[in-house]
Amino acid sequence: MSTATLSSSDDHSHAMHVDNRWWITKYVFSTDHKVIGIQFLISTLIMMLIGGLLALAIRWQLAFPWSQMPWVSAEVFAETGGQISPEFYTMLFTMHATVMIFLVVIPILAGAFGNFLIPLMIGAPDMAFPRLNMMSYWFMWPAAICFGLSFFYEGGPAAGWTSYPVLAAVYEAAPGSGFAQTLWLLGVTFVGFSSMMGSINYMTTIINMRAPGMTLFRMPLTVWGMFITAVLQAFALPVLTAAGLMLVADRELGTCFFVPGGLVINNAEPTVGGGQPLLWQHLFWFYSHPAVYIMLLPAMGMISDMLACMCRKPVFGYRPMIYSMSTIAGLGFIVWGHHMFISGMNPALGMTFMVATIMIALPSAIKVFNWIGTIWGGHLQFNTVTLNSVSFVTMFIVGGLSGIFMAAVPVDIYIHDTYFIVAHFHYVLFGATLFGIFAAIHFWFPKMFGRMMNDKLGQIHFVLTFIGLNGTFFPMHMLGIAGMPRRYADPYLHEYLEHLLPLNQFMTYSAILMGLAQFILIYNFFGSMIWGKKAPKNPWNANGLEWEAPSPPPHGNFEKTPNVYRGPYEYSSPDRPEEDYWPQAEE
């Protein structure tokens, strides 16, 4: 393995810049990876609140269909008599998914933590392309504006976050939605640009800018997770961007890539046709299935780092962890068809996609076993970071196991597009990834802001979120098995679903609890910036290079480029009896 290509000899002179930038270039249009990371973090946390409120509105409708929402209804839904209209409900779940996926989970992992951690963890002064990095952040805003504008159309983007044509391709299919769906697609395209710029930057930085001695197999698993994610994005994203532009052309230019002929939609003129709606599904899921791993792999990496540090123990099976992440990424490219088992594609494809999909549970299982192995025989300390990390593992077990049900084609015939899938991806995305993010926020906050977060508040937030999460999402498995389809504004219209109303109400109460708990996090996050205890350079006695830099690190990160002597997980090493950790940069 070649070591980093940055020469270390002349680094002493320019690594520490004299920082005399104007405040706008320092804090707003900054090219510093740390500032950009923090910008991403705060923006995505605000977006998470918006996405959460949309989710609560969905839950309200499912628990108390067509009834007035206290405080909100009179203002927002005045036109529809205080009720959420079915059109608005469609918009709610579309935008909830859009915001959470494209503006929260993807950018918080790669944008916020990727940006902040990669250069620090590999001992680089900044990203390889700092201006591109800045552009990557600022491309999120046109996306947010596009998504936001689409709310001003009565029907809004009405086709779900998957935007299946013909519903998403023809104006008449969703009356009143007008230009909204096109705006939505443009928003996704902007997000795509943003991620693409990030991913090129991360790959280049990780390959070229590692500190001397930082071989590939001495990199922390966080960096590995980010690296594999960047590769995934770089290969998968162009397909979505192309497909999105094709759909825009279908809507605005009448190209009919995805629209067959002779359809009479909402009593309009028959469509001209020549297209095939299944093509969109293939293209869309070719990106969006790998995107699932884009939303998971960085969190897996970060959890491994945090568990090792909190257990004062090396990660169990460092290389198997890397191989399993790579396997997940590789298999991730050949399993998109499991979203389409009942779409009408060739049934023989169902079988091959099933085998690949079920086998993806294997690397996931290996990771779970290795995390348990990492805790096993360690010195576990109960703090917010540990609690969130452990619940990442236990929630991921549920999310992983429920995936097998849907991977099995015959079972999927029944549970496809029911609430079972909603349960599954919330356990993975909220249960696993978001707990990973919460842990990471508490763990790296001292490095970001030079102050500690309040651990008591962190624990209270954790307990309430954990209870609310399971109360909201576990019963969704039952709804799915009871045959309740997703995206129904009023499932109780159907007799066989009527008895599920009380269960749905319970879930809504749990969701409200979970929503309220997030205010503790917000208070803790912003309050700790001001009142938090001052953090030392290395508050967790961790090994990574990021803890060599001051808290918060100055522009240029390191006083002198660190030399790396060992892997990142030499905790409790018998060769070093005086301390239970052994920083990578210490000789």
Next chain:
Amino acid sequence: MKRLCWFLFFLIWPVLALIVSAFTPRWNWGFPGDGVSDSPIGAEIDHLFYLILIICVIVFIGTQIALLYAIWTASGRPKEKRAWHSHGNHKLELIWTIIPGAILLFIAFYQMRVWAEFRIDSASPEKAQTNIVAEVSARQFEWRIRYPEPGKKLEKKPQPGDMYSVNELHIPAGTPVRIYLRSLDVQHSFFLPTLRVKQDAVPGLVIPVWFEAKKPGEYPLVCAELCGWGHYKMGAKLIAHPPEEYEQYMKKLHQEQYDDGYAKKK
């Protein structure tokens, strides 16, 4: 004390999850109706579901116990005793790769027969290919059904003498039937929850679907693919008749739709 509290916290939730799951059928949150599928292929799907469920519950219990044990011992490790400095174990990695791999492969291959039975002609019952009863066309937000004239076969294109109904699909009970599924506008999905049958209706494609209602009766038919604002109200009925009654009903339908009333008066 803190240690015990957190241990119990992480213990209670999997236990609760298991208890709730165990009581699910009793509380009627599980499979719709009485929990028994109304079609033969549904019974096979339920069997596969329960098989995966059993495997998953065992794995769930196993991993949770391992995790809890690890948490309990690791949090109680005496201060003077250092953490176990281990970078892993090659043999263990092999074991926990090969065993789950084998189980997963078994699960995957065990599914194939039922899938083939549902979707591949050569593996489905013969009657499922010959007994074509109707063409179902989904449209925002209703199901339009076209039946052939009694005694005739269903043609791909509408014929004189074809009969139509909306939101009511009549079939004979106790025998496999096949429908042709189409969409007239956007994508929909033909979902019979109590029969465990689902198939997307894709604009531009005509997709054959077969199923069998074991007993005469009325079964819900809903849409499972987002098709616009009225997606939730695309409810309809599948009505399975005893075979003779079915033929009579079809004749009656034909009379209703084609008899001008003169012939009888004469």
